Amino acid sequence: MSDQQTIAEHGVAITLAAFGLAGAAATVSVSCAVLAAVGFQSFRDSRKACETAVTTVLNKMKASESPAVLAEVRQTLTKSGRQVTLGPGDMPEPRDRETLDAAFVTQIMTVVPPETGPDATALIRVLFQHAVAACRYTPEIHRVIEQDVLWSIFTDVRAMRRSLDSLATANRDQLEALAARFQIERAWTLTDTQLRAELDDRAAEYEALRRQVAALDDRTAGLANLKAGAQDAVDRLDFEEVETLFAHIHATERAIATETAMTRADNLLLLDRQDAARDVLLDAADACRRTDRDEWLRLMQVAAKRLHDHGLKRSGPAMASAAAILSDLAQARDRVREAQAWAADQNNLGLALLTLGERGADTALRDAVTAYRAALQVRTRDALPVAWAATQNNLGTALATLGERGDDAALRDAVTAYRAALQVHTRDALPVQWATTQNNLGNALRTLGERGDDTALRDAVTAFRAALQVHTRDALPVQWAMTQNNLGNALRTLGERGDETALRDAVTAFRAALQVRTRDALPVQWAMTQNNLGNALLTLGQRGDDTALRDAVTAYRAALQVRTRDALPVDWAMTRENMALCFEAMITAFPEESTEHLAAARAAVADALTVYDPETMPYYHEGASRLRDHLAVL
Incomplete structure (x- = not known):
């Protein structure tokens, strides 16, 4: 119709x-x-x-x-x-x-x-x-429906395809109309750039779905031809031909059933119905578990990959489902006869658990470490050097994340793992992987340095500067900006310990990062870097650079354009507390404005304390409370 x-x-x-x-x-x-x-x-x-x-x-x-x-x-x-x-x-x-x-x-x-x-x-x-x-x-x-939006919705689905093809020029209402089609929640809270990026991702999924449906049409047409041929063979009493054709029909119908399940699951994922998609994928795999083990293993891998890839982009149960499937796969493998496949399952399980751990689950992080170390029993440097190095890097990331949460031993093990990976990830052989691993190593060393290890801190600076030899602005602008920000953090910590040159280099690094991390392109990263820049400028200001203090306030205020209380309450509170420290320094730097700055400092720390819960955030609450009490007697 x-x-x-x-x-x-x-x-x-x-x-x-x-x-x-x-x-x-x-x-x-x-x-x-x-x-x-x-x-x-x-x-x-x-x-x-x-x-x-x-x-x-x-x-x-x-x-x-x-x-x-x-x-x-x-x-x-x-x-x-x-x-x-x-x-x-x-x-x-x-x-x-x-x-x-x-x-x-x-x-x-x-x-x-x-x-x-x-x-x-x-x-x-x-x-x-x-x-x-x-x-x-x-x-x-709809919030506002303009003529072109109404028209694009009113015609047919092809209008949506045309809109998807021209996202770069779509206006706000067109973007929100498309977001409604794809059931993107709270689309109105996203910036135009964020919404375009989300829709770009959905558009790719949509086009893939269209191709899958078209392929199903081709399969169905082929099945009809086979059945017609079988009917003809029956009429000719050619029963050998009938058997041959029905064997093909049986195999084709099974393939169609599998492909239909995959297509249905992809459509469910497009709608972000993660549990339903998981059930469809697992049902498709279970249908052949007793009759075709290899096909069951393949379909389980397909299910895990689809759910893992979706879980990387969306919150929800998809990533945990992927981890559960990968765990089942590894247990189903023969550790000796299927050693490499088993190791790949362990590595992939580690990736899923690492993502879950980065989202807050320490147990998942420790399980990821266990999975990576299991994979390294097969992925040795001698037998599989590239896979060994990749797994060492993944292991380092899991350990570093644990280390950032207070486990110093895990942090030092992360440094060891990254340095092991660099034995294979050399600049000449694998320059991009080398730079990525150098950046990861720098982050682990910086965390150690922030806990008092000055040597580790200087080694972090060296690692970040090494990464920038490959992470150039022209070749890899996003990675370049990320590494500049990381370098700035390491230099700022050195500067806070007395190295003023490092402190000024930190300001330079943060400002370099902001050339790529713009508010329109990368709003969250832009705000974070503005906050980091403000911190470096605050330290310079506390040492007598009055201009740096005013620049710090400017940077913090910029960060708060994105770090709002509604969207990012903890980040908002941290930036407000930083502003309180800045206004406190300005009381002395600008005595003629002291009354104004004291009031601003008290208001800023009071804001922070409305977010810092004494039970769930005791460290932050205690620090802000001490600052509040100090300001109260000034």
């Missing part, structure tokens, strides 16, 4: 509903029909908005005093089989919403046969006008 036919039939349903012919039980379905009839397919689950539109139409109908006209409308629309013509060439170029509404109504009215009486035609037009207006102006439907 075409989109035009669907719209025509829904148009009939609206009017029939207005007469109360559909009955109370059909209220929800009829409400959905209202939205579909005016092109708001994206919002068909908005029951309240739909029912508002129906109520509006019903109220208008009550104003009619002509039963004969009502009967004519009922009869006309019930019999109508005409399609609504809705092509771009048929539509005017409206310059306001009222004109656009009228244009839609005019096109929808083509469902009415020309012999319909004038009174009935007028009444039908009023019905549609009020349905359109009610849908358009119901707040639940």
Whole structure:
């Protein structure tokens, strides 16, 4: 059925509903029909908005005093089989919403046969006008709907494809309309850049899904040919040919069933229904577990990869599901006969557990370490040097994350693992991996240095500067900016211990990072780097550089444009506390402004304390409380 036919039939349903012919039980379905009839397919689950539109139409109908006209409308629309013509060439170029509404109504009215009486035609037009207006102006439907958005939703799915192909030039309302199609939650809280990035990702998934569906069509056509051939062989009494063809049919049907399950799971993941997708993937694998072990192993790997890749981009249970599947896979392998596959499963299990651990679960981090060390029993340097180095790097990352949470032994083991990886990840052989590992090593050394190891801190600076030989701005701008920020943090810590040259180099590094980490392109990283820059400038200011103090305030205020209390409450509180320290230093630096700066310092630390919970964040709460008490007696 075409989109035009669907719209025509829904148009009939609206009017029939207005007469109360559909009955109370059909209220929800009829409400959905209202939205579909005016092109708001994206919002068909908005029951309240739909029912508002129906109520509006019903109220208008009550104003009619002509039963004969009502009967004519009922009869006309019930019999109508005409399609609504809705092509771009048929539509005017409206310059306001009222004109656009009228244009839609005019096109929808083509469902009415020309012999319909004038009174009935007028009444039908009023019905549609009020349905359109009610849908358009119901707040639940959309924050703001511009003409081009309404038009793109109203035509067909191809309009969405065109919008996906031109995300770079799409306006805000087009982006939010697409986000509604893909059920992206809280899309209105994302910046244009963030929303475009999210939609770019969804667009890639959408196109992959289209290709999968097309491939299924090809498979189905081939199956039909095989069945026709089998029927012909039966007619010819060629039973050997029948057996051969049915063997092919059986294999093809199994393949179609598997591919259909994969496609369905991908669609569920596109909708972010992670548990449902997992169940579909596991059911597809279980279907062949007893009859074809190799296919079961393959499908389990496919399931784990799909869930892992989705879990990297979204929160939710997908990553934990991937870890559980990989654990089952490793247990199902023969440790001796399938050694390399077993080691790969262990490494992949470590990756899934590492992601879960980075999101807060220490147990998952320790399990990741165990998985990586298991993989290294097979992935030795002599047998598989590149895989060994990659696993050493992964092990280092898990250990470093544990170390950042207070485990010094894990931190030193991380340094050992990274340095082992660098035996294979050399600059000449694998320059990008070498630079990445150098950056990771630098982060682990910097953490050790922040705990008092000055040698480790200087080694961190050396590692970051090594990474920048490959992480150049021209070749790898995002990695370059990340490494500059990391270098700045290490230099700032050295500067806080008395090395003023390192402190000024830290400011230079942070400002370099901000050339790439712009607010539009990378807002969260931009805010973090602005905060880091403010910290370095604050330390310079505390040593007598009054200009640096004012620059620090500017940097902190910039960070707070993104680090808002609603979006990032802890980051907001930390930046506010930093500002309190800055204003405290300005009391002495600018005595003529001391009253103003003291008030600002007290307000800033008071803000921070509204977030720092004494039970869940005791360290931060105690520090801010001491600062508050100190400022109270100034």
